[in-house]
Amino acid sequence: MNVILESGLDGAGPSPMYLHRSDEPAAGQEGCVFRIVSDDSEPCLVNAQAGFGYATAATVWEAASAVLLIAKGATYFLKPQAPPVWTYLSDTGIECVFSPDAKISVISSYDEVIAINQAGEELWRRTVAIDGVVSLRIENGLVHGQACHDPPDDWAPFTLRLADGSVVG
Numbered sequence: 001m002n003v004i005l006e007s008g009l010d011g012a013g014p015s016p017m018y019l020h021r022s023d024e025p026a027a028g029q030e031g032c033v034f035r036i037v038s039d040d041s042e043p044c045l046v047n048a049q050a051g052f053g054y055a056t057a058a059t060v061w062e063a064a065s066a067v068l069l070i071a072k073g074a075t076y077f078l079k080p081q082a083p084p085v086w087t088y089l090s091d092t093g094i095e096c097v098f099s100p101d102a103k104i105s106v107i108s109s110y111d112e113v114i115a116i117n118q119a120g121e122e123l124w125r126r127t128v129a130i131d132g133v134v135s136l137r138i139e140n141g142l143v144h145g146q147a148c149h150d151p152p153d154d155w156a157p158f159t160l161r162l163a164d165g166s167v168v169g
Helices: none
Strands: 002-005 016-019 032-035 044-048 057-061 065-073 075-078 085-090 093-100 104-111 110-116 122-127 133-139 142-149 154-161
Touching: 002 057, 016 075, 016 085, 032 065, 044 065, 044 075, 044 154, 057 093, 057 104, 065 093, 075 104, 075 142, 085 104, 085 110, 093 133, 110 142
Parallel strands: 016 044
Antiparallel strands: 002 032, 032 044, 057 065, 065 075, 075 085, 093 104, 104 110, 110 122, 133 142, 142 154
16 A cells, blocks of 8 residues: 655546544545555545644555554544545644554654554543654553653653553653
8 A cells, every 4th residue: 555645636537535523524625635545445535634733644554454644633544445434533643653563553643642453443542741742662562752741841751551551650
């Protein structure tokens, strides 16, 4: 599977699938446009409603036959098979990493760490910061990262249990 961040909708070709943050679809409004190409399914054009963050990224999760899309913070889990299955996860996503066995994805946002399974179902969610969570890594069943506490704009390390999101230490 390959994901390409497009410069926008070209007005021609297939209609995009709209991913949105609320019960109200953003059809007709251009967000971040991703083209997903897979050997297992038809190419998929996605128009993802933007969130309230700065990050835009696409991370392929091969073990789940899925992709995690971050559209200016709005974070979506998407299985592009027919029919596509997707879940909205956050308004302020920054990055994601996978457990060593690739059964869990851990996503950071401005204030939270979120763990999901291969079906895109939330396993746990933990608030750890006020102004950013970065440098996620998973080792020996523990999630390590840096959390920003504002004021005074200090970064501090944190550790959570991958199994349940509980704080270690």
